[in-house]
Amino acid sequence: MSSNFRKQMTSLILMETKEETCKYLDHISLDCVVFGFHSNQLKVLVLHMKTTGEWVLPGGFVYEDESIEVAANRVLKVRTGLDEIFLRQFNVFSDPHRSRRNPAVSDLILSGQTYPDASWFDKRFISVGFYALVEFSQVQPQPDELSDICEWVNLDKIGKLILDHNLILNKALETLRLQLTFQPIGYNLLPEKFTMSELRKLYETILGKELDRRNFQRKILAYDILIRLDEVRQGVAHKAPGLYKFNLDNYQKALEEGLSGRW
Amino acid sequence: MSSNFRKQMTSLILMETKEETCKYLDHISLDCVVFGFHSNQLKVLVLHMKTTGEWVLPGGFVYEDESIEVAANRVLKVRTGLDEIFLRQFNVFSDPHRSRRNPAVSDLILSGQTYPDASWFDKRFISVGFYALVEFSQVQPQPDELSDICEWVNLDKIGKLILDHNLILNKALETLRLQLTFQPIGYNLLPEKFTMSELRKLYETILGKELDRRNFQRKILAYDILIRLDEVRQGVAHKAPGLYKFNLDNYQKALEEGLSGRW
DNA sequence: GCAAAAGTGTTGTAGCTACACCCATGG
DNA sequence: CCATGGGTGTAGCTACAACACTTTTGC
Numbered sequence: 001m002s003s004n005f006r007k008q009m010t011s012l013i014l015m016e017t018k019e020e021t022c023k024y025l026d027h028i029s030l031d032c033v034v035f036g037f038h039s040n041q042l043k044v045l046v047l048h049m050k051t052t053g054e055w056v057l058p059g060g061f062v063y064e065d066e067s068i069e070v071a072a073n074r075v076l077k078v079r080t081g082l083d084e085i086f087l088r089q090f091n092v093f094s095d096p097h098r099s100r101r102n103p104a105v106s107d108l109i110l111s112g113q114t115y116p117d118a119s120w121f122d123k124r125f126i127s128v129g130f131y132a133l134v135e136f137s138q139v140q141p142q143p144d145e146l147s148d149i150c151e152w153v154n155l156d157k158i159g160k161l162i163l164d165h166n167l168i169l170n171k172a173l174e175t176l177r178l179q180l181t182f183q184p185i186g187y188n189l190l191p192e193k194f195t196m197s198e199l200r201k202l203y204e205t206i207l208g209k210e211l212d213r214r215n216f217q218r219k220i221l222a223y224d225i226l227i228r229l230d231e232v233r234q235g236v237a238h239k240a241p242g243l244y245k246f247n248l249d250n251y252q253k254a255l256e257e258g259l260s261g262r263w
Numbered sequence: 264m265s266s267n268f269r270k271q272m273t274s275l276i277l278m279e280t281k282e283e284t285c286k287y288l289d290h291i292s293l294d295c296v297v298f299g300f301h302s303n304q305l306k307v308l309v310l311h312m313k314t315t316g317e318w319v320l321p322g323g324f325v326y327e328d329e330s331i332e333v334a335a336n337r338v339l340k341v342r343t344g345l346d347e348i349f350l351r352q353f354n355v356f357s358d359p360h361r362s363r364r365n366p367a368v369s370d371l372i373l374s375g376q377t378y379p380d381a382s383w384f385d386k387r388f389i390s391v392g393f394y395a396l397v398e399f400s401q402v403q404p405q406p407d408e409l410s411d412i413c414e415w416v417n418l419d420k421i422g423k424l425i426l427d428h429n430l431i432l433n434k435a436l437e438t439l440r441l442q443l444t445f446q447p448i449g450y451n452l453l454p455e456k457f458t459m460s461e462l463r464k465l466y467e468t469i470l471g472k473e474l475d476r477r478n479f480q481r482k483i484l485a486y487d488i489l490i491r492l493d494e495v496r497q498g499v500a501h502k503a504p505g506l507y508k509f510n511l512d513n514y515q516k517a518l519e520e521g522l523s524g525r526w
Numbered sequence: 527g528c529a530a531a532a533g534t535g536t537t538g539t540a541g542c543t544a545c546a547c548c549c550a551t552g553g
Numbered sequence: 554c555c556a557t558g559g560g561t562g563t564a565g566c567t568a569c570a571a572c573a574c575t576t577t578t579g580c
Contacts (some may be wrong), residue, residue: 025389026291028290028291064359068355068389069357092331094332124327126291126331128355180492182441195559197558197559212543212544212545213560214545217559219539219541219542235552236551236557236558237553237558238550238556239549239550239552239558239559241558241559376554459533475570475572476533477533478569480533480534480571482568499530499578500579502531502576502578503531505532505533
């Protein structure tokens with residue numbers, strides 16, 4: 001790592017943080033598994049570190065005067081351009097050896113403007129895991145000062161991530177599965193208008209198994225949570241599928257009960 | 264609060280922590296909602312503070328070299344006498360105003376043996392909530408140095424707790440409800456041998472609604488997770504009910520699928 | 527004998543599975 | 554005109570709710 005490079009990155013960090021007077025809480029971080037759904041595949045937002053070439057989940061730290069939820073929202077707003085993201089914490093990762101000294105980062109924190117001292121990054125971090133559901137097409141992935149890429153990666157194409165981030169991802173996915181019946185997962189991952197196939201493919205991807213096309217349709221319609229629009233999807237090489245949107249009122253009510261079935 | 268009293272309590276704390284060289288992590292605490300089941304009622308373990316008379320959930324702090332799970336186990340071992348308690352984290356409570364200066368506690372921490380400095384308790388705490396399931400009769404409730412009572416209280420008799428502990432309790436209960444179908448909740452709350460009524464009352468208490476005695480029995484037996492013993496409960500003023508125990512192998516397998524039904 | 531709870535049986539129905547069949551569209 | 558996926562229908566089965574009825578015990 002060249003001295004020039006260090007200088008450049010240090011100034012980048014300072015630029016971004018200069019006006020901030022709040023300090024971060026020691027020892028506490030957050031990591032986000034941001035899910036999106038596109039071309040019938042579940043995708044996750046990941047960053048590629050400039051210095052080490054490692055892949056990481058978007059994450060950040062918590063200011064002394066904000067809740068973790070607010071911190072996660074703040075972090076994701078920068079990373080995606082979106083406000084008011086659907087966000088749920090799902091687990092705390094606190095193995096004392098989960099984090100380690102990261103020279104690429106801690107080298108930068110010499111000025112101590114926002115961090116208590118230079119060794120701040122050497123400390124052990126307890127990380128709160130969040131999963132986020134976003135509408136794929138609305139996201140403008142933005143790398144941070146330490147990364148050169150921020151992009152969507154298919155769930156089945158995710159390789160080795162930094163630290164315990166693969167564990168975090170897997171746990172997020174497991175949570176998503178368990179919460180499929182009582183969280184508005186379809187609503188948050190799909191665009192406003194969607195076809196029945198798209199909704200079903202989303203369920204199939206999350207559950208990791210195929211569902212009967214016809215039974216799925218009848219079952220989901222029986223909940224009365226969808227509104228059939230007078231539109232069809234154009235430009236497909238077969239019968240044009242009808243478009244639906246969520247009936248948000250009924251959807252919320254149905255989720256309170258849980259979408260009972262076994263899928 | 265008399266000066267004598269302060270001295271006494273300070274020495275108590277020092278006694279307990281003298282041999283410990285590890286420091287606690289700043290800003291991070293944990294709180295446990297310990298559930299027990301006795302005389303067909305769900306109970307929670309609470310402490311009564313000597314100084315302020317407030318009721319609190321058992322909790323503690325995290326050493327620099329332990330995970331939160333290990334810390335929670337350590338705390339609960341002292342409070343209950345039990346090892347290897349069934350324990351699940353369910354939420355992080357991080358509202359920046361959730362904790363406040365607690366004079367009764369922070370006055371004690373003047374020596375800085377185990378805490379970084381005297382203002383340690385004044386800091387904001389982010390608390391990881393755990394729920395624990397224990398077998399009521401096995402527990403020996405032990406107050407800590409700051410409390411004079413540690414006892415079981417019926418869920419419906421719990422009054423105002425300190426800080427946001429009522430919120431923590433409610434969230435724990437909600438989690439318990441949601442996880443009833445895929446966590447070994449019956450197994451951990453009941454004694455080894457139990458009657459069908461006891462198991463059903465447990466479900467009824469957690470779910471907050473009555474279940475049909477006969478349908479419950481047939482449904483739960485259909486899962487093949489119980490073993491009917493050749494014993495009956497004696498000394499009841501009616502037909503002696505048969506005793507059951509869990510078939511742990513089958514129970515685990517069934518929980519992986521989820522005890523499907525709607526209860 | 528009677529009250530109270532245990533234990534077993536029955537019946538109708540809702541909802542699911544597993545299909546068959548036809549429709550619309552692009553190439 | 555055919556391949557592809559959309560849309561609707563139906564028969565059989567399972568699981569469940571809502572009951573009735575019998576059994577066993579203490580008092």
